[in-house]
Amino acid sequence: MGAGDSLGRLTEARALRETVRAVLERASADAAGIAALINDGLRRSRATPELRHDHGRWWTEITSDTDRCAAHLAAITLSALAPVIATLGPARLGVCAGQNCRGTFVDLSRNGSKQFCAHRASGAAYRRRLSSR
Numbered sequence: 001m002g003a004g005d006s007l008g009r010l011t012e013a014r015a016l017r018e019t020v021r022a023v024l025e026r027a028s029a030d031a032a033g034i035a036a037l038i039n040d041g042l043r044r045s046r047a048t049p050e051l052r053h054d055h056g057r058w059w060t061e062i063t064s065d066t067d068r069c070a071a072h073l074a075a076i077t078l079s080a081l082a083p084v085i086a087t088l089g090p091a092r093l094g095v096c097a098g099q100n101c102r103g104t105f106v107d108l109s110r111n112g113s114k115q116f117c118a119h120r121a122s123g124a125a126y127r128r129r130l131s132s133r
Ligand SMILES: [Zn+2]
Pocket: 096, 097, 098, 101, 102, 103, 104, 116, 117, 118, 119, 120
């Protein structure tokens, strides 16, 4: 395994990070576009569902039909993101509106009005607690 291999894996992992970021940024504005991104990523990672049984329990695990670590990461990440979108709808994924914050969130609020990540929200609650002392 040479330096080229590690560079290839790093490039693949970074590409996944950019895909996930793009999905979170564009989900509510371009649902068809992010669906294509996810599906393309799942295809390229050769995501493969496998029925497993362990400790008396059955479950479906999605892995990659390759020996590439980054492909496994992509298969696991994107196959976890897809049912969130399928269940809640693409508009429930978002990026934090806080200045200089790169946080992201899945909006589980009743009216779908979330704008800030948990970090930002807990920061505001912390400041409120401090100022009420
Ligand atoms: Zn934030």
